[in-house]
Amino acid sequence: MPELPEVETVRAALQLAVAGKKIKRLSHAAARLRYPLDPDVISRATSGRMVKAFRRRAKYIVVDFDDSINDCLVLHLGMTGSFRLAAKGDPLGTFDHVVWELEGGEQWIFTDPRKFGEVAVEQAAAGEWPERFAGLGPEPLSPDLNTGYLINRFKGRKQPVKTAILDQNIIAGIGNIYASEALFRAGIHPGRAAGNISRQRIEKLVLAVKSVLEDSIASGGTTIRDFKSLEGKEGYFSLCLDVYGKAGDPCAKCGKKATIRRVKQSGRSTFYCPGCQR
């Protein structure tokens, strides 16, 4: 469900609603999500601590606490994960897997039907990222993602450019929606070998990646069916999608000339316009 813009939307909402509050205790924890969950570890790492800030790296949300212990909470929404705040005593649903009671009784709840999400405790010094993030590619909205970098990473690769930009170790945070959308904006065919794209067109791709993510964040992300931010709000970038989920529709750019096509790449759907993507 959530790619960088959706995760960023959730992070910002959590920062407003939860940062500065103290966690009283872990009141519920399922046996496992993507990985087995150790309630003792999570409880010890969170109970009685004041939440200082929510940071984001790739599609991960990292929770920092307001003390000098060098650890943090790492959260991942998987495909269907979401957070919500509920009043004291509100009943839990089947898929409410992790629940913290905040000071005052409010419940901070992680829900995830498919259980692809993650809640974990990691070591990290203040301002640093956990060691496990070391291999992640640059944040797409930072200057670290630039033409020179991408040319280097693409060099010699026969892999289709769509699967390449989906690789979190090449660029962090792009998912299946924005991979298709960015390639459309850049006019690049998703099946083209990553190592076979001119410098000029890679420059276009870098700009396209940044613009599509920025535009989506400004719209609160994309809701196809599940995505909701903390307050239950949907993201309306769905209205701005050019190709994702639009197989058979006429291309917005070249009009009647071509219709959007759907193909499979590495087991995942890719949408593109055969008319304006080369």
Next chain:
DNA sequence: AAATGAACCTGTTTGC
């Protein structure tokens, strides 16, 4: 090494 496919799990949509 690089690239693809399967697996994890549940709900919803599509197609015969």
Next chain:
DNA sequence: TGCAAACAGGTTCATT
């Protein structure tokens, strides 16, 4: 209409 197959925004592990 009914049922089974396909599909869904992600990541990791196994296999070629």
